[in-house]
Amino acid sequence: MQKRWATLLLVLASMFGTVVLTDVVLLVVYGPVRTLEDFYEPDGRFGYRMKPRAEFLFASPYHGYSATVRTNSRGLRDDDVVTPKPAGQFRILLLGDSMTAGLEVNKNETFEAVLEKRLRVFGDVEVINAGVRGYNLDNIVAFFQHEGASYVPDLVFYLFVENDLKSAATPEPNQLDPSRGFTIRGAMGWLASYSHVTFRLIYLREMLELRRERDRDVGQVRSVDVPHGLYEMLRNPSHASGPAYRFSAQRIATLATWCEQVGAEFVLVGAPHRVEIDPESQAWWNRYLAGDRALDFDGVRAYLEWVSASHALEWFDPIPAYRREWRADRTYWFHKDQHLNARGHALLARELARHVEARPGFQAWRSGAAGSWR
Numbered sequence: 001m002q003k004r005w006a007t008l009l010l011v012l013a014s015m016f017g018t019v020v021l022t023d024v025v026l027l028v029v030y031g032p033v034r035t036l037e038d039f040y041e042p043d044g045r046f047g048y049r050m051k052p053r054a055e056f057l058f059a060s061p062y063h064g065y066s067a068t069v070r071t072n073s074r075g076l077r078d079d080d081v082v083t084p085k086p087a088g089q090f091r092i093l094l095l096g097d098s099m100t101a102g103l104e105v106n107k108n109e110t111f112e113a114v115l116e117k118r119l120r121v122f123g124d125v126e127v128i129n130a131g132v133r134g135y136n137l138d139n140i141v142a143f144f145q146h147e148g149a150s151y152v153p154d155l156v157f158y159l160f161v162e163n164d165l166k167s168a169a170t171p172e173p174n175q176l177d178p179s180r181g182f183t184i185r186g187a188m189g190w191l192a193s194y195s196h197v198t199f200r201l202i203y204l205r206e207m208l209e210l211r212r213e214r215d216r217d218v219g220q221v222r223s224v225d226v227p228h229g230l231y232e233m234l235r236n237p238s239h240a241s242g243p244a245y246r247f248s249a250q251r252i253a254t255l256a257t258w259c260e261q262v263g264a265e266f267v268l269v270g271a272p273h274r275v276e277i278d279p280e281s282q283a284w285w286n287r288y289l290a291g292d293r294a295l296d297f298d299g300v301r302a303y304l305e306w307v308s309a310s311h312a313l314e315w316f317d318p319i320p321a322y323r324r325e326w327r328a329d330r331t332y333w334f335h336k337d338q339h340l341n342a343r344g345h346a347l348l349a350r351e352l353a354r355h356v357e358a359r360p361g362f363q364a365w366r367s368g369a370a371g372s373w374r
Contacts, residue, residue: 100131
């Protein structure tokens with residue numbers, strides 16, 4: 001009996017050793033799975049921010065991105081913001097989370113930088129990137145209230161992502177978590193940053209959770225992370241019935257009101273998700289996640305349209321442009337990742353530039369009002 005137990009323990013130890021050795025080899029060959037996000041610091045006004053004057057490599061060999069990130073004196077991924085705003089300048093402020101921050105690409109490849117370059121042919125235009133990974137609507141509203149408003153922007157773009165949805169009536173800004181990234185946080189987040197095996201096991205667990213969610217009828221929108229939030233928006237078309245939908249719409253309206261109070265125009269923008277555009281991705285979702293209820297791949301757009309109509313807000317939709325230009329050999333995202341690559345950023349910048357150029361306020365600034373511009 002003891003010999004049998006000894007043999008079993010030896011087998012288990014050998015299996016564990018093989019897994020550890022495999023993990024070490026993968027770590028040596030490919031490097032860490034992703035960057036450990038220890039570049040934040042607490043901020044009592046809006047939860048947390050990136051550390052000012054920081055420089056770090058943000059990379060994930062699994063997803064295929066690597067970029068050097070530098071922050072300014074305010075902890076933003078941008079050049080220093082001059083206050084008060086220079087006379088005659090047209091200033092645009094970008095609000096959002098990781099989709100806005102664009103840490104996966106180099107600074108000159110972000111849609112903020114490309115947009116600014118396109119618009120500067122008309123004069124002194126500044127575009128400020130205030131996106132921070134992990135921000136939800138409460139972080140974003142509080143940031144604008146306590147920090148962004150002081151920049152005195154002329155135009156504010158808020159890039160909505162489905163995990164911005166908030167199901168609580170009271171503000172709950174996300175707090176500092178240096179291990180954060182996607183849904184992997186805390187101690188497992190630290191381990192999954194270096195362990196390729198752990199990283200893949202956690203992703204497998206999340207897929208199984210989605211499959212279980214598919215097999216039961218979910219009666220309400222829950223406060224869950226990507227990809228659950230996106231899955232809910234594509235699966236549940238009744239936007240007015242879910243508390244997260246209603247509370248989030250109210251927060252967006254509050255943000256628009258704050259913008260109006262400092263004289264800025266506010267525009268709600270939907271972030272382009274792969275599953276909204278790529279037919280192959282849609283086929284995969286329908287095959288594995290749809291179950292007995294068809295997925296509406298315009299679900300996020302329908303929600304933003306509902307928010308816009310319900311609160312009289314301006315909404316800009318970039319999805320049609322991505323769908324028109326989609327090709328099987330052209331991707332706008334990183335491998336198995338929802339974040340835009342350089343091509344995706346460039347297309348978003350182009351569409352936003354066209355939108356800005358057509359705005360009456362921008363045209364008035366171009367036509368000579370710049371001399372007396374606030």
